[in-house]
Amino acid sequence: MKTSNIIRVFLCAALLSNSVVGFAFETDQYNLPPEPLADIGDEVSQYTEENLREAVSKLNEEIEFRQKCLENNVEKNKKNKCNSTEKERVKLKYLRSEEAIVKAVFGKLGAGIPPFTSSEVWMNSHLFTGQPARYKTDYGNSIFxxxxxxxxxxxxxxxxxxxxxxxxxxxxxxQQGFTYYQKYNRGLAAGMTADKASEKVIQWGQMTERTFYGTLVSGVYSNADLCANFAGMKFYQGLTREIKIGSTTRPAILILKNGFWILNENADLKHILLKPFISNHLNEALNPSKFVSNFGFRSFVRRSVKKRSCQQWLNSNFNLTKADLENLTRNLKNWYGEDYGFSESENFVTIANTCFD
Known part of the structure; x- marks a missing residue:
C-alpha cells in the first residue's frame, strides 16, 4: 500500500473515532467555482423575512388567546386551555418579552440538532431563481x-x-448565534458588564472550535465560524433593539405595539434584515483557518492551494496584489471594530502567503 493511502486510512480512523464527540461541517473557498455564482442574497433575506413573519404571527396568536382568557375571566378547564388569572398574567408578560420573540424566531431559523439547522437544509436544497447557486469542488481537487x-x-x-x-x-x-445570545444575556443577568459578558461568550466559542465544532473533530479551527457565531448574536440582539454595526446604527426589526409584536415600519427589511451580517469574514480563504499538522494535513492544504487554487485566484482577481490580500485578511480580524475571537497563527494558509512566493 502506498504511503499516501496509509496516511489517509489512519487519518480517517482518527477522525471517525472522534465523531462521537461532535460533528463539524467544513467548507472550501480556496477552490473557486468554474463560473460565477448567482447572487442569492435577496432570496435568502426573503426566506429569513418569511420565517420572521411566521414566528411573529404565531406568537401574536398566543398573545391574543391569553389576553382573551384574562379579559373574559375564564376559569381553567380542559376545554378552553386557560390558566388561572395570575398564571395568564405571567404568561402574557413573557410572550411580550424580548426573550419570547427571539426564541420564536430561532425556532424558525436555527432549530435542529447541532450543527444541523432548518435554514442550512433549505440553503442546500432550495431551487434558487439564479443559477448556478451552489458550488462544491470535486473530491480530487479539494483541500480535504x-x-x-x-x-x-x-x-x-x-x-x-x-x-x-x-x-x-x-x-x-x-444556531450558534442564538447560543451566544443566550450566554451573553445570562452573563448580564449574573452581574457581568457588557464587555465581560461578550468576552465570556467569545471564549466559549473558541472552546467549541478547539473541540466539538472544530479541531478535535475535523482538524480545522475556523475563524470564519467564530465570526458567523458573533454576527448571529448581533442578529438576534437586533431583532428588538437598535444596534451599532461599525459606524451605522441599525433600527430594531420588531417592536411591541398595543401588546402585540409588529415589524418596525421604519426598518427597510430588504436591506437591513440579513445583509449587514454577511461579509468576507465568512470566507475561509480570506479569513483563514488553523489546520492541524497531524498526518501532514496542513502541508497538504498548502500544496493543494498552490497547485490548484493559486492560478484560479490570480486569473479571477488579476488586479489584486499580495499587499491587497494581506490587508484584506488583516481587516477581517475584527467585526467592524468589535472582537469576535479571531485566533492568530504563524501557519495560516492564505492566498497571499501561498500564491505570491
Whole structure:
C-alpha cells in the first residue's frame, strides 16, 4: 500500500473515532467555482423575512388567546386551555418579552440538532431563481482530499451580496448565534458588564472550535465560524433593539405595539434584515483557518492551494496584489471594530502567503 493511502486510512480512523464527540461541517473557498455564482442574497433575506413573519404571527396568536382568557375571566378547564388569572398574567408578560420573540424566531431559523439547522437544509436544497447557486469542488481537487471524512461533510459555497462562503455559516449565524445570545444575556443577568459578558461568550466559542465544532473533530479551527457565531448574536440582539454595526446604527426589526409584536415600519427589511451580517469574514480563504499538522494535513492544504487554487485566484482577481490580500485578511480580524475571537497563527494558509512566493 502506498504511503499516501496509509496516511489517509489512519487519518480517517482518527477522525471517525472522534465523531462521537461532535460533528463539524467544513467548507472550501480556496477552490473557486468554474463560473460565477448567482447572487442569492435577496432570496435568502426573503426566506429569513418569511420565517420572521411566521414566528411573529404565531406568537401574536398566543398573545391574543391569553389576553382573551384574562379579559373574559375564564376559569381553567380542559376545554378552553386557560390558566388561572395570575398564571395568564405571567404568561402574557413573557410572550411580550424580548426573550419570547427571539426564541420564536430561532425556532424558525436555527432549530435542529447541532450543527444541523432548518435554514442550512433549505440553503442546500432550495431551487434558487439564479443559477448556478451552489458550488462544491470535486473530491480530487479539494483541500480535504487527504481527509475523506471532512469532504463528506463539506458545505457548498454560495454567493450572498458579493461574498462567497459555505452554507454552514448560515447554520452558525442562526444556531450558534442564538447560543451566544443566550450566554451573553445570562452573563448580564449574573452581574457581568457588557464587555465581560461578550468576552465570556467569545471564549466559549473558541472552546467549541478547539473541540466539538472544530479541531478535535475535523482538524480545522475556523475563524470564519467564530465570526458567523458573533454576527448571529448581533442578529438576534437586533431583532428588538437598535444596534451599532461599525459606524451605522441599525433600527430594531420588531417592536411591541398595543401588546402585540409588529415589524418596525421604519426598518427597510430588504436591506437591513440579513445583509449587514454577511461579509468576507465568512470566507475561509480570506479569513483563514488553523489546520492541524497531524498526518501532514496542513502541508497538504498548502500544496493543494498552490497547485490548484493559486492560478484560479490570480486569473479571477488579476488586479489584486499580495499587499491587497494581506490587508484584506488583516481587516477581517475584527467585526467592524468589535472582537469576535479571531485566533492568530504563524501557519495560516492564505492566498497571499501561498500564491505570491
Amino acid at each position: 482530499a487527504l481527509n475523506p471524512f471532512n469532504y463528506l461533510t463539506i458545505s457548498p459555497t454560495v454567493n450572498l451580496y458579493g461574498n462567497e462562503f459555505g452554507t454552514d455559516k448560515i447554520a452558525h449565524l442562526y
